[in-house]
Amino acid sequence: xxxxxxxxxxxxxxxxxxxxxxxxxxxxxxxxxxxxxxxxxxxxxxxxxxxxxxxxxxxxxxxxxxxxxxxxxxxxxxxxxxxxxxxxxxxxxxxxxxxxxxxxxxxxxxxxxxxxxxxxxxxxxxxxxxxxxxxxxxxxxxxxxxxxxxxxxxxxxxxxxxxxxxxxxxxxxxxxxxxxxxxxxxxxxxxxxxxxxxxxxxxxxxxxxxxxxxxxxxxxxxxxxxxxxxxxxxxxxxxxxxxxxxxxxxxxxxxxxxxxx
Amino acid sequence: xxxxxxxxxxxxxxxxxxxxxxxxxxxxxxxxxxxxxxxxxxxxxxxxxxxxxxxxxxxxxxxxxxxxxxxxxxxxxxxxxxxxxxxxxxxxxxxxxxxxxxxxxxxxxxxxxxxxxxxxxxxxxxxxxxxxxxxxxxxxxxxxxxxxxxxxxxxx
Amino acid sequence: xxxxxxxxxxxxxxxxxxxxxxxxxxxxxxxxxxxxxxxxxxxxxxxxxxxxxxxxxxxxxxxxxxxxxxxxxxxxxxxxxxxxxxxxxxxxxxxxxxxxxxxxx
Numbered sequence: 001x002x003x004x005x006x007x008x009x010x011x012x013x014x015x016x017x018x019x020x021x022x023x024x025x026x027x028x029x030x031x032x033x034x035x036x037x038x039x040x041x042x043x044x045x046x047x048x049x050x051x052x053x054x055x056x057x058x059x060x061x062x063x064x065x066x067x068x069x070x071x072x073x074x075x076x077x078x079x080x081x082x083x084x085x086x087x088x089x090x091x092x093x094x095x096x097x098x099x100x101x102x103x104x105x106x107x108x109x110x111x112x113x114x115x116x117x118x119x120x121x122x123x124x125x126x127x128x129x130x131x132x133x134x135x136x137x138x139x140x141x142x143x144x145x146x147x148x149x150x151x152x153x154x155x156x157x158x159x160x161x162x163x164x165x166x167x168x169x170x171x172x173x174x175x176x177x178x179x180x181x182x183x184x185x186x187x188x189x190x191x192x193x194x195x196x197x198x199x200x201x202x203x204x205x206x207x208x209x210x211x212x213x214x215x216x217x218x219x220x221x222x223x224x225x226x227x228x229x230x231x232x233x234x235x236x237x238x239x240x241x242x243x244x245x246x247x248x249x250x251x252x253x254x255x256x257x258x259x260x261x
Numbered sequence: 262x263x264x265x266x267x268x269x270x271x272x273x274x275x276x277x278x279x280x281x282x283x284x285x286x287x288x289x290x291x292x293x294x295x296x297x298x299x300x301x302x303x304x305x306x307x308x309x310x311x312x313x314x315x316x317x318x319x320x321x322x323x324x325x326x327x328x329x330x331x332x333x334x335x336x337x338x339x340x341x342x343x344x345x346x347x348x349x350x351x352x353x354x355x356x357x358x359x360x361x362x363x364x365x366x367x368x369x370x371x372x373x374x375x376x377x378x379x380x381x382x383x384x385x386x387x388x389x390x391x392x393x394x395x396x397x398x399x400x401x402x403x404x405x406x407x408x409x410x411x412x413x414x415x416x417x
Numbered sequence: 418x419x420x421x422x423x424x425x426x427x428x429x430x431x432x433x434x435x436x437x438x439x440x441x442x443x444x445x446x447x448x449x450x451x452x453x454x455x456x457x458x459x460x461x462x463x464x465x466x467x468x469x470x471x472x473x474x475x476x477x478x479x480x481x482x483x484x485x486x487x488x489x490x491x492x493x494x495x496x497x498x499x500x501x502x503x504x505x506x507x508x509x510x511x512x513x514x515x516x517x518x519x520x521x522x
Contacts, residue, residue, distance in 0.1 A: 039325050050423040053329075053486040056441040059419045191408030192325070207326035210443065210485035261325035329484040353482060357448050361482040364491070369474045371433035371494040377477075378484040380446075 026182060026196055031252050034195035034260060037186075042207070046259035054136060054205040054257030057129070057212045061137025064130055070121025076134070079118065083141050091139035092148045092254055095243045097155050103236060104158045104243045108135050108203075108214060126233035132203050132212045139203065139256035146253055147200055149246045162244025165237055171228030180222075192261070197222075198249040199242060201258025208261065215242055298352050301359035302390055305350050306398045311390060315399035316349075318389045327381040327407040334389040336373035336399070346373035348392040355385035381407050420515045422503055427520045428495035436467065436475075437490045440505045440513055446481035460508045462487055469493060469501040495521045 035043055049055050065076045065083060080086040091107050098105035098113075105113065111134050112123040124131035149155075166177045180189070181197035188194065202215035209217075216238050220230040231237050296304075302311060319333040336346045345368045351361035364375045373391070381387070388402040420440040428434050440462060447459025459481065467475040475491050487505075503515045 039321065039323075041321050041331050042325060045329075045331070050421065050437045051439070051488060051490075053439065053441075053488070055421055056419045056439060056486060059421060060441070063419075207328045210328050333490075356482050357446075358480055358482065360480040362480060363478040365476045366491070367474070369469075369472065369494055369496070370492050372492045374492055376488075376490040378488045380482045380484055 024182060025248065026185070028251055031198070031249065032196055033200060033252060033255060034198055035201065035255060035258060037193040037195045038259075038261060042259055042261055046201075046255070052205065052257070052259055054203075054212055054259060057133040057136045057203075057205075058140050058257060060129070061133035061135070061140075064134055065137060070115070070119035072118065072120045074119055076114070076119075079114075083138065087138045087141040089142055089145055089148070091142040091256060092145045093150050095155075095239055095246065096150050097152045102154075104155055104239050106215075106239050106242050107139060109234065109239065111135055111138065127214060127217060129212070132214065135214070136203050136212060136257040139254065142254045143256070144253050146251045147198075147246055147249045149243065149250055155243060158240045159243050159247055161237070162240035162242070162247075165241050166244055166248075171223065171226035173226040175226045177222065197245065198252055199245040200249050200252050201255045201260070203256060204258035204260055206260045212257065215245075295357055296359055298354045298359050298386070298388060301352050302350075302388065302400075305352075305363070305390060306392070309396065309398055311398040311400045313400055316389050316391050316401040318387070318401040318403050320387055320403050320405055322404065323406045323408070324381070325408060327383070327409075329378045330381050330405065330407075331376065331378050332387070332389075333374065333376040334391070336391045336393075338373045338393065340368050340370055340373055342368045343394070345370075345394045346391050347394055349373070349375060350390045350392075351377075351379065352388045352390070353379075353381065353385055354387070356380065356382045361387075381405055383407055420503065420505065420513055422515045422517055424501055424517045424519060426518070427522065430495060430521055432495045433492050434495050434519075435490060435492050436501070437488070438465070438467070438503050438515075439486060439488045441486055442505070442507065444479075444481065444483060444485045444487065448481065462505045462507045464504075464506045465489060466504045467491070467493075467501065468504075470497045470499060495519065497521055 035046060045051050068075045068078070094107040094110065095104040108131055112131065115121050116123045169176045177197065180194050185194050185196045199215050202218065203212050205212050206218070216233055219238065219241060223230045315337060317335045319335070320330060324330050332351065334349050334351070336349065338344065338346045340346065346366060348363055348365050350363045352359050353361055361379050362377060366373065366375070379387075384404075384406045386402050386404050388400060390398055390400040392398055420438065422439075423437040425434050442462050444462065445457055445460045447457070449457045451457055461479060461481055461483070463479050465477045465479065465487070466473055474493050477489065479487060498519060498521045500516045500518055505513045
């Protein structure tokens, strides 16, 4: 598909989606991982730890976990010990409410918070390979556990904002996330199948990127796709959207670090 | 001494690269000047004739993304000191450069089989050529259709 | 750079074993330009070798068409207990080595 054809595919979908009433949220028993929509070869790449390129970052994360950093000279391991115990399930319940800021915080944000406040080290910039490596390593400890967003009443307004962002039409193509991911999942956009937009595989290795990337990077791609402005990395709206996506995915097994085309 | 960390995952912020993240291999000017697939194969064989067959080239006919296409090449060979595969080369028709990889092996491989992942800039033909210990060359080729991901970083 | 190699820890004498090897590297093709239009210089892993039981048993020359974070799978006959050593070399001279120990019975 050429660039021009790709754009016309989006426009076609814009035309198609516009008159439809919102079909609404995907019922629990119909929720499917993005991996289900991939070619068998890509699925096999994700399933085989010796072939999944994201495992290179997990390995790097394992080394960073034990490496002292910052003025405090402490490693993550000094405080948290064995990840298999201390980090099990942590990715499945993030974003979570952060007392300090009075807002939800996602897993990467939490890791950077520990880095800044407990290690007294410079926080990692967005999409830094070290941050992705640590996040992938921590998320990996929740492999197979169901997405389990916290039932914390303080999160509700932020989750509702996330839902609003998901259902709001944006960009030159005037499409909402829901137009594609609630109402047209399973359909195709040019050559690509439209998945349900679950966050359960992140951070993941996207073949298109040729590297590991965060969920926020992925969301930015979809926003660029509809030719909308993208919030900057770490923007509160992004975390609210992540929170809503996690709620939408409740019950689906975590599969980070995944592989996607 | 090897520098164990020399290739450490890049520390740059990926996004700074912005426009540089676009399609990797498409540069028409370079593509025009490149040797043909046939010329590249001739350079590999030294002009010896290549016979079709004997080589199994496993590659999906339709791929979701050309940045990492799994390929397996296998040659039906006993892999004995007297009768084995010496080299297997992979070529493409339409990337900026026709060569993909050259693998060297011998009887100690036990089996003449190798797998890797390759980049395909566009839909095209991929060719595997094997050099046997008797100096003969055998080949197989396959057509691959490459689709592109829908949501990428640069759509313009 | 990190590498991830996989081979069986034990094997019977004469058994054909499968080896998988992956290394973290962007495989910069030399065909891309940066945001300002300036060419990004090529830097790829151009060579891989595998040594076992006193000999180079497998090697590869890579071109820019090998994917980022190069992956390889190949086979060898288990001949003796000892190290299997993997080496990757990039255009900029950087090298990476990894070793796995195999016990052959």
